[in-house]
Amino acid sequence: MRRDLLPTAVLAIAAILAGWLGWSGDLLLLPASCAFALIWSKAQNRLAVLIVSAGYFLTASRGLLHGVQHFYSTDVWSGLIFWLAASVSFVLVHLAAWSKRQAWRPLGFLVAMLLMVIPPFGITGWAHPLTASGVLFPGWGWWGLAAMTAGLMGLATRMGPAVAVALAGFWLWSAAIWTDPKVPLPWRGVELEMGSSLGRDASLGRQRDLIATVHSAASQGASLIVLPESALGFWTPTLSTLWRESLQGSAVTVIAGAAALDPAGYDNVLLMIDGGGSDILYRARMPVPVSMWRPWGPWFGEQGGARAHFFSNPVVEVGGRRVAPLICYEQLLVWPVLQSMLAGADIIVAVGNGWWTAGSSIVEIQRANMIAWASLFGTPLVISFNS
Known part of the structure; x- marks a missing residue:
């Protein structure tokens, strides 16, 4: 021995x-x-x-x-x-x-x-x-x-x-x-530094700040603008009206993270918003286990966890492109990105809210993973994170 x-x-x-x-x-x-x-x-x-x-x-x-x-x-x-x-x-x-x-x-x-x-x-x-x-x-x-x-x-x-x-x-x-994958025009991934307040600050002022950020990106030539995971917090009809009115008369489309609530729980989603209104574009296939996804919750009388749509919506259509959306935790795994590529994705959009990883390399690993997969398939990549 x-x-x-x-x-x-x-x-x-x-x-x-x-x-x-x-x-x-x-x-x-x-x-x-x-x-x-x-x-x-x-x-x-x-x-x-x-x-x-x-x-x-x-x-x-x-x-x-x-x-x-x-x-x-x-x-x-x-x-x-x-x-x-x-x-x-x-x-x-x-x-x-x-x-x-x-x-x-x-x-x-x-x-x-x-x-x-x-x-x-x-x-x-x-x-x-x-x-x-x-x-x-x-x-x-x-x-x-x-x-x-x-x-x-x-x-x-x-x-x-x-x-x-x-x-x-x-x-x-x-x-x-080596060269990194390119961000395709007219896409723009917005990087934010709002810490733990992003998605938790439900004030009108915060929404107006985000709207101003979108208009700033649009003034630089972007028309498909991506905001991080949970950027809009809990999505409500009031917020939908505010964002729709803010984008009326423009050619801008916003892809933004939010939480879509219902009596049984919620979905971690990406919304697509323009001057005509808003729709849920993507529901997360794999939310973060324990902190978000708790399938054992009903056994103990717990309600309200995020749902996992394991093999649903691997690609979505945006601006004539087949998009592979990947929210936060999904970027650390293998099957979500491979499923999306099998479904014919021609662009990867990766969003996250990494304020809680400060002092660790988790966000850097997520970025590296996304760049590696995009490079393997020669696919353009759009990244939007909050730190």
Whole structure:
């Protein structure tokens, strides 16, 4: 047993480094996460698999520890419980997929990858190495995703080090020629710095400030203007009238985050507003678990949580474009963006309200993820965040 301790310790340190670098929020470091496949395959027993899987995921998701404390204004223990609970799916899936037989490990890693993409395990499928596809293979589309899948499986074979060298070559070449996806005209993603007050300040003054921000963007040539998640708060007929009147006589269309209430709960939505009125454009497929989406609530007599529309509305039509909307938490997962691309999306619109992540790299990771996916498919990208 003691002879296994040193190799396991080395693998654990390597997994922590892969999680730390790959999910630092630096886009061009995303491929460091691919090292996890090689590290996982080198584990000699299930205890080592558990340690390296936990080390990688907990390090990659380290921002959650601070974010939960900030969001709930609570002590470190609440953040720690959330952080550990979030890792359970990832660790158990990779533990179950590992085999004592080296020859079976590539297939096991493929199974683990697939399980961590789709619900239910995909609900906490953060830190997925497939996200690095867009950095290693920009513009390759589905072929790039296939190449990344094959590469990760190759890392789990005896030829893993040779595969790592090949992937490193793609990494270096991509970094040398890298360009970010373009924001298409006439779109404009508005970045706000309103902290926790965004969506919570229900005053008329706040709405007028946002309207003024929209008109300012329009004066610079934008006609499709995107505001962050929850920007408009709880959507009401009064607000609808205010915004409609403010946009009358202009060619401006606003895409903005809000909450659509009904007696059973609410939807985290994107609204489309112009001088003719407003409509719900998109309902979030995966709201943030626990803080928003609580499917167990009715069992305890709780009402009012956000609904998850898992596989609904993957694309929406805006200005003649097929748009892939992604709200906040959806940007950390794999299946929402892939479902949207399968549905023929030709532009990605990503919004978030990241005030609670201050002091962590969560928003930077979300941005990096969106840029990577947009680069993989050669798709224009519009981002709008509040911090």
